Amino acid sequence: MKNRSDGWPELFVREKNVDYRSRENRIRIAKRVMRLFQLWQLRPADQLSLLGLSPHSRSSLNRYRSGHPVAHRKELIQRIGLLFSMYESLSRLFSSDRDSIHRWITSSNTALGRRTPLAVMLDGIDGMKIIDHYLHFQIYR
Template structure:
């Protein structure tokens, strides 16, 4: 799913610096649209809370790390966004607020809480929830 999301956005080869640079800018814009606090951005990317300066570099186009964990996390985040755009094409406001809305599918937690509390598995859980909704 993560690799499919990267391919959907035209990043067939996320190992190139150029593509990872584009991904960095894209994911930073997504975090802005989702209104994700800085500490949570770092957590979602699997980075240390002490790595705040990385986010500024990513906004300027510094390439994301080439490691699988980083690319999977970005792929799941993009998959979540893509699914939300498909589910709510007429409501971009909901697409951007959805990560902050309590959801019964997550025992009343917000998708953002699930992703933060459960880390990589939380990203997968949220992405799969949306994929399941799309396949109905």
């Protein structure tokens, strides 16, 4: 994975004005989100939950890994956008410590009532928004 000069992995750079209807863009998004899940070392069940997919949809994860595009569904794209936003925020907060970027998501956090950020995110899209807002607050406070 190539890093830019600011330490932000090129793989997760959020592009402006991305056409999510484009098959090619949705293929790139699928590859990026699968790489993110790999870096965070998430179980398939957690991956499915974060994407808002059925626990019985493991075949979707396999398709995304093998280069198929993510579905053009508003909520799915929104969830993936939140995941990329969280990773970007973590990269800014822990720019000199890549291990912390990857561990933070599964580490107990006193600000979250000793829950892990992942546990909050698994509560659904509202939980994902809570973590995304929390990270932005940590950056801009």
